[in-house]
Amino acid sequence: MNSNIKIFVEDDYNTLSKKAAEIFACAVNRKPEGSFGFATGSTPLGMYDELKGMVKKSELNFTKINAYNLDEYYPIKGSDNQSYKYFMAANLFDEINLPKENRFIPNGEAPDPIKECVEYEEKVTKASIEMQILGIGNNGHIGFNEPADYFAGATNYVELAENTIEANARFFEKLEDVPRFALTMGIHSIMMAKSILLLASGEGKAQILKDSLFGKITPKVPASVLQLHCDVFIVADKAAAKYL
Numbered sequence: 637m638n639s640n641i642k643i644f645v646e647d648d649y650n651t652l653s654k655k656a657a658e659i660f661a662c663a664v665n666r667k668p669e670g671s672f673g674f675a676t677g678s679t680p681l682g683m684y685d686e687l688k689g690m691v692k693k694s695e696l697n698f699t700k701i702n703a704y705n706l707d708e709y710y711p712i713k714g715s716d717n718q719s720y721k722y723f724m725a726a727n728l729f730d731e732i733n734l735p736k737e738n739r740f741i742p743n744g745e746a747p748d749p750i751k752e753c754v755e756y757e758e759k760v761t762k763a764s765i766e767m768q769i770l771g772i773g774n775n776g777h778i779g780f781n782e783p784a785d786y787f788a789g790a791t792n793y794v795e796l797a798e799n800t801i802e803a804n805a806r807f808f809e810k811l812e813d814v815p816r817f818a819l820t821m822g823i824h825s826i827m828m829a830k831s832i833l834l835l836a837s838g839e840g841k842a843q844i845l846k847d848s849l850f851g852k853i854t855p856k857v858p859a860s861v862l863q864l865h866c867d868v869f870i871v872a873d874k875a876a877a878k879y880l
């Protein structure tokens with residue numbers, strides 16, 4: 637494994653969230669006017685709660701950062717409570733006083749998804765992200781870069797894998813309601829971040845985490861590309877780190 641990958645194994649989800657928040661807060665404190673990359677999904681929620689707590693205690697200030705999110709369903713209205721725009725506002729941004737003009741996320745309402753991807757990529761490239769938060773899909777996806785025959789470069793318009801749709805159905809009333817397409821930062825967009833903070837929780841992520849960090853680097857396991865990044869933090873609970 638690449639020695640630039642630092643692995644923190646925590647007892648449980650609670651301590652995982654605290655450790656991840658500590659690492660992220662340190663990066664924000666170092667660059668309080670920098671750009672940072674955010675993820676949705678269940679895994680970062682505990683860390684987001686920790687960060688909110690730090691802001692309340694005035695230990696951390698997010699008001700000057702620029703936030704870039706990994707992905708968004710397509711098509712979806714920003715006001716839809718299933719959109720990632722809504723998720724980030726409700727679970728973090730509104731509570732840390734992040735100005736609306738500092739929030740960037742692929743636009744799920746854009747009339748032309750391809751054009752939107754090109755424009756979002758330009759923004760991300762210019763932003764030069766300090767630290768990108770990632771979760772990991774059961775199939776090794778990062779962002780919505782699903783297992784494929786090649787690593788997608790830039791922000792792109794993708795069809796979600798069947799097992800991702802099934803995994804995400806837990807947030808929707810029924811499976812058919814889960815959008816089938818998304819806009820996502822590409823693998824190259826993610827790899828451009830100066831550092832990466834990947835969170836993994838639960839036994840369900842154990843095998844894919846091992847394959848990603850110790851297996852072959854292949855687009856069939858998109859997260860395996862992180863072995864080529866020069867500054868990666870993995871924060872996993874014991875269950876997810878079972879095979880490490």
Ligand code: F6R
Pocket residue numbers: 674675676677678679680706707770771772773774777778779780
């Ligand atoms: C979220 C994202 C996804 C999730 C992944 C894991 O913005 O891009 O790659 O990080 O699906 O999701 P959870 O954390 O719900 O297991």
